[in-house]
Amino acid sequence: MRINKLFELILCAGLLFPTFTFAQAPIVLEVDASKHVADIQPTMWGIFFEDINFAADGGIYAEMVKNRSFEFDNPLMGWNEPNSDTHSLNEKSGIAKVVKESEGTNPHFARIEVKNSTGYKIINEGFRSMGIKKDAKYNLTFEARNMSGNISKINFQFIDKNGKGVGKASVAVSSKDWKAYSASWAATETVEKAQLEITFEGTGVIDVDMISLFPEDTWKGRPKGMRKDLVQLLADLQPGFLRFPGGCIVEGRTLNQRYQWKKTVGNIEDREMIVNRWNTEFAHRPTPDYFQTFGLGFFEYFQLSEDLGAEALPILSCGMACQFNTGELVPMAELDPYVQDALDLIEFANGATSTKWGKLRADMGHPEPFNLKYIGVGNEQWGPDYFDRLKVFIEAIKGQYPEMIVVSGTGPFPDGEQFDYAEIELRKLNAEIVDEHYYRSPEWFLENADRYDSYDRNSYKIFAGEYAAQSVAIASPDNKNNWQCAMSEAAYLTGLERNADVVYLTSYAPLFAHVEGWQWTPDLIWFNNLTSYGTPNYYVQKLFSNNSGTKLISVESDDKPLTGQNSIYASSVLDEDTKEIIVKVVNSSEESKSVKISLKGAKRPKKEAALIVLNSKDLNGVNSIEDPASISPEEKTVSLKGRNIELELPPYSLSVIKVVQQ
Structure with a gap:
């Protein structure tokens, strides 16, 4: 009985028949740099x-002004008159009406009657409001003609949600014929939801059209760009x-x-x-x-x-x-x-x-x-x-x-x-x-x-x-x-x-x-x-387009392209200009994957390769205005052993491996 009991204890402890844990063999990706399958078109990623x-x-x-030429189906859409809501014109400080005076592509304009220069204003709300940045310069253009009265200036200013002015300019207007005017000013604060307020000095009737406002800092500095x-x-x-x-x-x-x-x-x-x-x-x-x-x-x-x-x-x-x-x-x-x-x-x-x-x-x-x-x-x-x-x-x-x-x-x-x-x-x-x-x-x-x-x-x-x-x-x-x-x-x-x-x-x-x-x-x-x-989708597109290469080369596992076997997807290109072999690998599994990339037909590679990884453990993860880089590429390096690269592909990941040939 004692011998049998001892045998049981030894067996349970794993002493008599020890168990061994074998590391799973890596998945081998064979990349043949000498096998040029096709040219990569310069238009591949657009x-x-x-x-x-x-x-x-x-x-x-x-453009920051919505309905700048008063041509929307509702011609005053985007424009508000906050102190002109009484029924009688005699009680109002002013009023804006849209007039059609001609045919053509831009026949409408606003005719503004100002009865009280200290009370009338018209405000453009912009496209879901206007984003302005402190010290940034903004350029305004418009067309106007003075029909009657003594209106001498038009005042323009950004206002925040509380009506506070955050940057302004004034323009003298005198011509009784249509004339183009312009002004520039800097914002005094950064405001995500500003609007454009317009007021007048003097009273009378003035016509305005094509009221347009742009940041000066546009792409390549182009006006109205x-x-x-x-x-x-x-x-x-x-x-x-x-x-x-x-x-x-x-x-x-x-x-x-x-x-x-x-x-x-x-x-x-x-x-x-x-x-x-x-x-x-x-x-x-x-x-x-x-x-x-x-x-x-x-x-x-x-x-x-x-x-x-x-x-x-x-x-x-x-x-x-x-x-x-x-x-x-x-x-x-x-x-x-x-x-x-x-x-x-x-x-x-x-x-x-x-x-x-x-x-x-x-x-x-x-x-x-x-x-x-x-x-x-x-x-x-x-x-x-x-x-x-x-x-x-x-x-x-x-x-x-x-x-x-x-x-x-x-x-x-x-x-x-x-x-x-x-x-x-x-x-x-x-x-x-x-x-x-x-x-x-x-x-x-x-x-x-x-x-x-x-x-x-x-x-x-x-x-x-x-x-x-x-x-x-x-x-x-x-x-x-x-x-x-x-x-x-x-x-x-x-x-x-x-x-x-x-x-x-x-x-x-x-x-x-x-x-x-x-x-x-x-x-x-x-x-x-x-x-x-x-978005994460943007970074996927960017990793492919920024690493497009010039020649498609072969990458296989067990003599087959990787199209989801073991949850692995892969493609490989050669960039003849940078002398890089670029391998893109997706692991769609919830588990990490060990892979060995074996380079064939390549010139002598450098000892270290660039590794760019884009991944998230949360499949529902997103980027946002508040956290724009929550899911974004991380750059690393990985060492080569001769012509081989061994690495762990994180769960749910896209990895880009870039090997420079010497």
């Missing part, structure tokens, strides 16, 4: 701009292309409301304002004050593309209104003006200054061609009507500009009956680059990282023109830019990069959203009146 979520007026276009911090976020992406102006904004709810590029060029005051199609699109986010002034027009888009070093990719209406709305069609017999718009746009971008549209470009300050190479026809159209019209566009554009690359589309969804039909029709038309859109769940992105692995290499090239993982559902107001969505997109992007021989362009959508003016979520970049931040 940006998509659409005027949704107050992205243009109230966003990247730095773009908001600097928002453009800088775009520049930091180092985009290969800029797609504009949308998106569904191209189509319009009706053909009359479509985007017409010719109405967005020339003098700003002559550009015809229209209602923004997102004005009443969603019952959950009505925005009745959302219009397009087109201060940001096609010339400015081309100029921005040039500033960013990106190829311009304009998208034009094909004569079909949004099929989710009216689906209005222009008859085929009446399609010529739409086709001519495309031909004229190419002339505007590339034509000699002796041509009609090339001269307009030069008159606007850019005599050199913009060197446009791509033009898109239609946005998310589907069905036979689209392909009937697309064929006409292709024949006309190629007939006059055979070198121009025409971008077409498969519709709004990445699969289904209409998508399958589009594939067949596009091949008949010998399509060059085709726009595909992916608004799907995070699970879809993880499961479809191999989407193009077996794609027909003799078919058209792919433009992943709109993608974004939806945390709840497409168009849900509850969608979040959380880490689960961003990480799943990163996994999918490894698949796009791994198929760079067929995927030529990619861009997240939508791009911008005002925190108080959004209609659609999720969005890449969020902002308020003063500040802005990139």
Whole structure:
């Protein structure tokens, strides 16, 4: 009994048959730097701009005055008269009325009758108010004519939420004919929600129009230019292309409301304002004050593309209104003006200054061609009507500009009956680059990282023109830019990069959203009146675009590409300019993963490699105005053992490893 008892004790203690814990063997990623699979297109990673979520007026276009020319459907929308609420004009200190005196693109102006110069004021509320910064300078322009009385000056000042003045200027006005005036002043405080108050010295009647206010510190210091911090976020992406102006904004709810590029060029005051199609699109986010002034027009888009070093990719209406709305069609017999718009746009971008549209470009300050190479026809159209019209566009554009690359589309969804039909029709038309859109769940992105692995290499090239993982559902107001969505997109992007021989362009959508003016979520970049931040999705896009490389090279495990085995996704490129081998690896598991990256065919690597890690343990984690870098890249270094790198991939992570060859 004693022997048996002792045996039991020894057995329980593990002394007789000791147990051993073996470390799990690392997952081997074999990178072959000598195996150049394809060239990485300079356009591989780009940006998509659409005027949704107050992205243009109230966003990247730095105009601070809402309804500056009194052309909104409600012509005094955005303007308030706080002490003019009595019923009788005799009791009021003054009143503003909007007058239409002529036809044209900007026929309205405000006629202001001042009965008491110490009491009357008119206030512009701005786009969800106005953000001003202490000591920053602001430039005002307006037009006026003195109709009667003795009004001698107009006073302008910023006011805070309590009505306190925080920066002001006065302008003497005397001309009885229309005359342009200007003023500049500095803000005395930083205020997120300021407004512009206007008062008058003297009494009488004065007409005013085009009251416009911009920060002096715009992108590249251009007068009446773009908001600097928002453009800088775009520049930091180092985009290969800029797609504009949308998106569904191209189509319009009706053909009359479509985007017409010719109405967005020339003098700003002559550009015809229209209602923004997102004005009443969603019952959950009505925005009745959302219009397009087109201060940001096609010339400015081309100029921005040039500033960013990106190829311009304009998208034009094909004569079909949004099929989710009216689906209005222009008859085929009446399609010529739409086709001519495309031909004229190419002339505007590339034509000699002796041509009609090339001269307009030069008159606007850019005599050199913009060197446009791509033009898109239609946005998310589907069905036979689209392909009937697309064929006409292709024949006309190629007939006059055979070198121009025409971008077409498969519709709004990445699969289904209409998508399958589009594939067949596009091949008949010998399509060059085709726009595909992916608004799907995070699970879809993880499961479809191999989407193009077996794609027909003799078919058209792919433009992943709109993608974004939806945390709840497409168009849900509850969608979040959380880490689960961003990480799943990163996994999918490894698949796009791994198929760079067929995927030529990619861009997240939508791009911008005002925190108080959004209609659609999720969005890449969020902002308020003063500040802005990139989402986790932004940092995913940035890590890919800033590390694009020039050659696609092979990375495999067990002789297979990594498309989710052991929750690992990977792609690899070679940058011939920096002599870097760049490996991107996603670990979609809740557990860390040990990997060994084995470099083959590489020149002698340096002993240390750069390691950039983007991750969060919380799949629901987000960035915010208050904590803009909660989820952001962390840079480290990792040592090489010969030609091998051993590292632990954190749970839920994107890691970028950069090895310099000597």
